[in-house]
Amino acid sequence: MHQVLEQHIRAKLGTDTAGLEEVISYFQPLELKRNDYLLREGELCRSCYFIVNGVIQVFTIDAVGNETTRDFILEEHWLMEINSFLQQVPSKEFFRAAEPSQVLCISREHFMDLSARFPQFEKMYRQILELSYANSVYRINSFVSMDALERLRWMMDHQPKLFTRLSSKMIASYLGISPETYTRLKGKL
Template sequence: MKEVLRQHIIKRLGKEPDGLEKVLNHFEPQIAKRGEHLLQQDELCRYVYFIVEGCIQVYVIDKNGNESIRDFYLEDYWVSDIFAFQNQSPASENIKCIEPCKLLRIHFDNFQRLAEQLPPFAGIYKRLLETAYNNTVYRLNSLNSMDALDRIKWLMEYKPALMTRISSKLIASYLGISPETMTRLKGKL
């Protein structure tokens, strides 16, 4: 599994950074079952995860018990409650595997140590933050200006794998439309 992470880092940085073996040695594998939570709201966020295989849902539950999906993450992507991880504060999000997952995770203490000792690793973290922020802003800006049909088309273009791997109910929630509307509009495509 670590070879997948090695290739991911090299691809993102354009070269193999000094100290990459040391970085990889601080990641531990984790196998998670479908439905397993990696993090729940109000828990301390101790890990950042790299997804080797599987699909993960990030969502919040409001005070009325309503679920709001922030995003889905597939292979070759990082997931965590970045703010809670960085500040070692209670999580504001839930992170749940919606497929069986193979993950590599790094504990906060090891992450901080590597960021201090290896400048290239700090660069990886910076890019992780930038990518997460840019993707969230892009998705929110895109979806807020679209009607329901355009949201489905956007998802088919932006994250086509989700259409075949995730239930229509979850996709509808992610897009902010009802499951009935999702079913009706999918039939028109």
């Protein structure tokens, strides 16, 4: 597992990777079965996660029990509940494996410590934030400006992998629509 992370970091940072071995040593491997949770609503997000393989569903549950998905995080991507992680307030979100997944996790304390001690680690953290924010800008615009069918087409164009790996129910919850509506939209493509 750690080799995947090492490759990932080298690809992000280039040649200047002083301290890389120490950085990597703080990451603990986790093996998740399908439907195992990394984080539940109400808990504090005490770790940052790197997905080695698998998919993590980031979702909330509303008052009547509906699950709605903010994001799916695939392998070689990073994951945290940023509000809970930074301010140590209870998480509003759940993180759950949508497939059997391998994850490397680093505690908030080690993460902060590495950020402070290794400029290159902070730089990588900044890049993670840039990418996460850039993606969320697209996603917000898709909700503000598109109807459900347009969002589905956008998803097919830009995130086709998700369709091969997730149930219809989950895709519907990512699009912000009911499973029935999703079934019907597929007929209109």
